[in-house]
Each structure stands twice: as structure tokens, then as C-alpha cells.
Amino acid sequence: MKIAPIRNEKDYQNALNRLEEVFEAKKGTDEGDELEILSILIDRYENENFPIGMPDPIEAIKFRMEQLGLKQKDLAEVVGFKSRVSEILSKKRKLTLGMIRKLNSTLHIPTEVLVQDY
Incomplete structure (x- = not known):
């Protein structure tokens, strides 16, 4: 489990791919921890790079x-x-x-x- 900040599109795609691999991981396991951390990193990257504006x-x-x-x-x-x-x-x-x-x-x-x- 090597987790690193998501700095660019390539890092983002790699994180999404890894997230898909560990998506069914059980809480409290190493992969479960990895899933949780990846989710946080991906969410942060998406909020910074793909912001959703307010509705009309x-x-x-x-x-x-x-x-x-x-x-x-x-x-x-x-x-x-x-x-x-x-x-x-x-x-x-x-x-x-x-x-x-x-x-x-x-x-x-x-x-x-x-x-x-x-």
C-alpha cells in the first residue's frame, strides 16, 4: 500500500484504478484503510479540479x-x-x-x- 498525494491527471487515474481494485475491502483491514484514504484524496482532488457551481x-x-x-x-x-x-x-x-x-x-x-x- 503506497499512497501518495494526487497532483495531476495521471495520479488521479491511478488512484481511481486502485480504488476500483480495493472497493470491496472490509473496514479495519489494510485494504480497507487504503480505500478510505484513497476516497479522501480523490474527493479532495475532484473538489479542487472539477468544482460544481451553485444551481440557478x-x-x-x-x-x-x-x-x-x-x-x-x-x-x-x-x-x-x-x-x-x-x-x-x-x-x-x-x-x-x-x-x-x-x-x-x-x-x-x-x-x-x-x-x-x-
Whole structure:
């Protein structure tokens, strides 16, 4: 078991290949320890080199509505009138601070997602 930092694409591919080899290792074994350490190194490399940006606020609202089975009329109870919901979802109206607070507390969408420009 020779573990080294992942510094480049070749190191990354080697780590992924080795991870695949030890993927079924039992916890508490040498290979299990190697699996755990490789996972941490790969995760760190991916976060640094392949960052995932924040989702669009309106797409996040639509996604959450879909997850919860909500319709526009249901969202009107959170942000106001049904026409306002339509304007928001079509990006014709910006979210206000009050709307952001209600969406955060009701739909549990992080405020850092909702406050972004769109």
C-alpha cells in the first residue's frame, strides 16, 4: 500500500484504478484503510479540479417544487399571488428578501442559492 498525494491527471487515474481494485475491502483491514484514504484524496482532488457551481435559483425552486409535488398555486401561498409565482418562475420578477426567507424556511432551499443573480 503506497499512497501518495494526487497532483495531476495521471495520479488521479491511478488512484481511481486502485480504488476500483480495493472497493470491496472490509473496514479495519489494510485494504480497507487504503480505500478510505484513497476516497479522501480523490474527493479532495475532484473538489479542487472539477468544482460544481451553485444551481440557478429559479431552477432550484422548480426542482424542489417537483420533488415535493407542488404546483404554482401551492407556491403562491409562500411568495404571494399566483401571477407573481408565474413571473418569478419565468424570471421576469426578482426574488425579494422576504420571498427568499420564506422559500428557505418552507422549501428548505439554501439562501446562498436563492440570493444569486439569474
